[in-house]
Amino acid sequence: MTLAARPGELTALSSLAAFAAGRRRQGALAIVGVTLLCLMLAVVATGQGAVQIAPARVAGILMAKLSGHDELLIGRDALVVLNIRLPRVLLAMLIGAALAISGALMQGLFRNPLADPGLVGVSAGAGLAAAATIVLGDRLLAGTGFTLPFAALPVGAFCGGLVSTLALYLIATRQGRTSIATMLLAGVALGALAGSLTGLLAFISDDRQLRDLTFWSLGSLGGASWAKLVIVAPIVLPLLFAVPLLARGLNALMLGEAEAYHLGLPVQRIKGLAILLVALAVGASVATAGVIGFVGIVVPHLIRIAIGPDHRLLLPLSALGGATLLVGADIAARLIVAPAELPIGIVTAAVGAPFFLWLLLRRANHVDL
Amino acid sequence: MSTSDEHGSALVACEGVGFAIGRRKLVDQATLELHPGRTTILVGPNGAGKSTLLKLLTGELQPSAGRISFDGEALAAVPGWRLASRRAVMAQQTRLAFPFTVYEVARLGVDGVGRRLPRGQREALIGQALSAAGVLDLAARSYQTLSGGEQQRVQFARALCQLEAGRGAGPSQALFLDEPIASLDLCHQLALLDMARSLASRGVAVLIVLHDLNLAVTYADELVIMDQGRIVARGAPAATLDDALLRQVFKVDLSLSRAPAPGLPFLLPQQHRAQSAA
Numbered sequence: 001m002t003l004a005a006r007p008g009e010l011t012a013l014s015s016l017a018a019f020a021a022g023r024r025r026q027g028a029l030a031i032v033g034v035t036l037l038c039l040m041l042a043v044v045a046t047g048q049g050a051v052q053i054a055p056a057r058v059a060g061i062l063m064a065k066l067s068g069h070d071e072l073l074i075g076r077d078a079l080v081v082l083n084i085r086l087p088r089v090l091l092a093m094l095i096g097a098a099l100a101i102s103g104a105l106m107q108g109l110f111r112n113p114l115a116d117p118g119l120v121g122v123s124a125g126a127g128l129a130a131a132a133t134i135v136l137g138d139r140l141l142a143g144t145g146f147t148l149p150f151a152a153l154p155v156g157a158f159c160g161g162l163v164s165t166l167a168l169y170l171i172a173t174r175q176g177r178t179s180i181a182t183m184l185l186a187g188v189a190l191g192a193l194a195g196s197l198t199g200l201l202a203f204i205s206d207d208r209q210l211r212d213l214t215f216w217s218l219g220s221l222g223g224a225s226w227a228k229l230v231i232v233a234p235i236v237l238p239l240l241f242a243v244p245l246l247a248r249g250l251n252a253l254m255l256g257e258a259e260a261y262h263l264g265l266p267v268q269r270i271k272g273l274a275i276l277l278v279a280l281a282v283g284a285s286v287a288t289a290g291v292i293g294f295v296g297i298v299v300p301h302l303i304r305i306a307i308g309p310d311h312r313l314l315l316p317l318s319a320l321g322g323a324t325l326l327v328g329a330d331i332a333a334r335l336i337v338a339p340a341e342l343p344i345g346i347v348t349a350a351v352g353a354p355f356f357l358w359l360l361l362r363r364a365n366h367v368d369l
Numbered sequence: 370m371s372t373s374d375e376h377g378s379a380l381v382a383c384e385g386v387g388f389a390i391g392r393r394k395l396v397d398q399a400t401l402e403l404h405p406g407r408t409t410i411l412v413g414p415n416g417a418g419k420s421t422l423l424k425l426l427t428g429e430l431q432p433s434a435g436r437i438s439f440d441g442e443a444l445a446a447v448p449g450w451r452l453a454s455r456r457a458v459m460a461q462q463t464r465l466a467f468p469f470t471v472y473e474v475a476r477l478g479v480d481g482v483g484r485r486l487p488r489g490q491r492e493a494l495i496g497q498a499l500s501a502a503g504v505l506d507l508a509a510r511s512y513q514t515l516s517g518g519e520q521q522r523v524q525f526a527r528a529l530c531q532l533e534a535g536r537g538a539g540p541s542q543a544l545f546l547d548e549p550i551a552s553l554d555l556c557h558q559l560a561l562l563d564m565a566r567s568l569a570s571r572g573v574a575v576l577i578v579l580h581d582l583n584l585a586v587t588y589a590d591e592l593v594i595m596d597q598g599r600i601v602a603r604g605a606p607a608a609t610l611d612d613a614l615l616r617q618v619f620k621v622d623l624s625l626s627r628a629p630a631p632g633l634p635f636l637l638p639q640q641h642r643a644q645s646a647a
Contacts, residue, residue: 016508017470020492111466171569248480255463255477258429263531264453264481309467 036319042093045331046085050339052079053161062086088224091232092322092330092344095221095289098236098281100322101243103296103301104314108250109274112179113304113359116297117282120187121217123163123293124194126286127217128201129160131192134212135201154231161283163188165323169275180257180271219292221330228288235284239277240319246274247311254309291297292345292351301359309345378441380405380425380541380574381456386435388421397598399435403574404543406568411578411608413595414619419578420461420547421610424597426459426576427545440539454482454535457528461501461551463520468511475499475508478530485614486534494533501564502526517552525549525561532573541635551580586610594618607622617621 044063047053061081064073073082101115106115117123133156168190172183202213248268252260259268284294299321300314307313326344330350332340370464379402385642386398396418403409411419424430426439428444437444439452455480465474475498475545479491484493499505502522507515512523525546533541547564550558566588569575573599579585585592586606596618602609612625 013500016496016499016505017374017492018471019509113466242404248484250480251469251473252477254465254467254469255474256460257425259458259460259463261429261449262427262456262458263477264450266449305469308473309469310473 011129023308027307027310027317030303030313030317031320034320034324038093038320041057041324041331042329045089045092045096046081048331049080049085049334051165053081053082054144055089062257064152071228083226085228087132087226088221088330089327091224091229091288092221092326093304094229094232094236095285095292095328096295096322096324097240098285098321098322099249099292099295100299100318101240102278102281104300104318104324105243105246105274105278106296106312107300108246108253108311108314109271110184111254111256112184113301114297115184116294117278118291118293118296119191120168121182121189121191121194122161122168122187122279122282123286124198125164125167126161126190126283127162127291128194128198128289129215130216130286131155131198132156132160134216135205135209154228158283158288161286162279164194164280165275165279170262173271216290217342217345218343219290219348221289221333222341223288232284232288235280239281242273243277243319244312245330246277247271247315250315290343290345292326292348293357294348295325295327298348298352298355301355336338372624379403379438380543381437381440381444383432383437383612385451386422386425386432386437388418388425390432394598396425396432396453398622399425399598399600401426401593401600401603403543405572405574406605407567407590408575408588409570409591409593410589411489411576411595412580412585412592414517417618418447418596418598421598423545423547423576424460424580428452428454429458439543439557441605446469450481451538453531454538455541457531458541458545458546459521459524459528459547459549461492462517462625465512465525468513470508471504471512471515474512474523474524478527479534479542482538483534490532494530498526498529498533498584499523499592500583513574517522518554521549521552522557522561524563525637527566541572542546544568546575546576550584558584576594582610582615589597 030115043058046062047055047058047115051345057077058081061073061078064078065082066072088332102117103115106120107113107117130153132155137152137156140339168183169189171186172179189259198217202210205213249260252263252265252269253270255263257267260270275335303317303321304316305319326348329344329347333344333347336342336347372542381403382401383589385396386396386399398423400419401409401422411422413419419428425432428437428439430445431445439447439535440455444452454645472495474546475495476491477500479486483491483494496505499508502520502525504522504526507519512520516522519561528544528546530543535542544565549565550561558581562584565575565577569590577588579588589606591604592602592609593600593608594614601618602614610625612623615621615623615625
């Protein structure tokens with residue numbers, strides 16, 4: 001039965017088991033390591049700002065809150081931590097996780113390491129809807145006596161992301177089969193269209209609206225509040241638990257759609273679910289924090305380099321890594337020009353774009369779409 | 370539908386199957402049966418429709434005419450996961466976008482079909498398949514860095530994994546190989562074909578698309594010749610091949626020798642055939 005029996009193959013069989021066990025151990029260590037790093041950064045970020053609070057004090061306040069000792073939670077520090085910093089850090093974690101995991105999902109779906117929600121126009125669609133809400137919302141309501149409700153912007157952005165994803169999906173689907181290549185190309189076109197329409201809106205907007213638009217397109221966690229968290233968390237948290245269910249399917253899709261079908265996977269359902277999850281994640285993120293670029297491309301890449309491309313590890317590690325990165329970027333955004341703060345999109349793009357270029361240069365020999 | 374002949378009931382059968390893109394018929398009126406324990410080899414010139422017919426039989430493409438059945442059921446009605454435990458497919462060439470290791474690629478064969486097996490058993494299956502395909506020593510290497518021939522052997526190992534993991538899911542299984550030896554050296558060509566035959570002798574219905582007529586004649590229980598979308602001949606190799614047909618189908622002057630002619634290089638690998646027949 002053996003094709004090419006070679007001396008030493010029996011020892012190779014046992015070393016194969018050791019190899020597999022080593023990979024598993026490496027994955028578990030990475031998950032524990034990144035989780036610890038994320039929690040540490042979160043505590044640091046919670047203490048950072050106009051009012052400096054030592055990490056130990058932050059930890060003390062959090063422990064007191066978690067263990068229900070509310071009588072210890074008096075004074076300014078507790079107020080700042082619980083009402084201002086904590087929702088912001090939690091929002092950074094949720095959005096970072098959502099963006100990074102959407103990037104990993106899209107790259108798996110498109111079988112392309114350069115795919116990203118920003119690339120296929122999902123973010124642009126969400127951004128366009130947000131811009132339309134900012135610029136046109138007041139004009140449409142002028143004279144009716146109504147004012148734009150607080151939730152209009154996030155809901156608009158969310159719908160924009162969903163509509164552009166759906167459009168993308170419909171364009172690329174013929175007779176029940178989705179062509180990933182068509183989808184990628186259509187996404188670039190839709191993204192350009194959304195970008196030009198957003199530009200048009202900027203052109204007709206007044207000064208105040210233009211400033212809102214600019215900040216929106218740069219991304220910011222500045223408006224974080226428990227109210228926003230309550231909107232985002234119910235969308236992003238279930239997603240973080242649903243996505244790992246796709247890991248086996250995405251692994252098989254690496255071989256190609258036909259091969260994944262031969263392996264017994266419901267290919268069309270996996271693709272549909274992945275696309276829906278990406279739309280939800282990106283819509284929710286853009287809705288609450290504007291357009292934050294490059295998290296979805298940088299994080300999965302780093303993890304592939306460090307641990308490998310197996311989606312069973314890549315997806316959870318991307319979520320953890322994305323959360324860590326965005327918390328870190330938020331610390332930087334608040335420190336660099338303190339006491340003011342930079343839009344976080346500037347920080348992630350300033351780090352992400354050079355990194356992206358480095359990736360391209362590194363693999364200059366074989367970038368094929 | 371006739372799903373039985375002198376070899377017992379067919380595992381995969383198609384009758385009058387056609388596949389067209391617009392007006393161009395890639396496969397026309399194809400009737401074929403694959404039986405457990407038999408190796409069927411599909412030959413024909415480029416563009417004859419061999420790969421398309423294989424894709425129709427695996428369910429990857431839906432026929433525009435005719436019927437295809439798997440174990441007596443309409444192929445389209447068999448759920449994908451059940452089909453996956455009964456048949457494995459190896460495509461002409463499989464490239465990966467990400468640096469999966471050889472071990473991980475082979476593991477894909479058992480991840481779905483063998484997900485209910487205990488982990489130790491799954492790992493043993495992977496090890497055996499890698500070893501059988503002669504790529505065990507490459508297990509930790511990145512698939513992307515392998516040569517085309519090595520990649521083909523890894524894909525063969527993956528297909529073996531899938532068959533092994535699905536064993537017991539039904540009375541018999543099928544294996545589809547689309548030009549599996551296109552990038553292999555002579556030694557590994559013969560080794561892979563031997564392996565396919567030994568699977569057939571274990572009761573697997575094997576269909577191979579092949580270009581080398583000498584090897585096709587050597588390894589086939591049934592030879593199927595396609596030309597311009599149609600099956601033009603089908604039967605035992607010795608009875609199916611004749612000069613006129615080959616000249617017509619392949620558009621080359623050739624003469625068929627029953628024995629190596631003196632002075633002419635005629636490669637007929639006999640050693641492996643003798644071994645697996647014994």
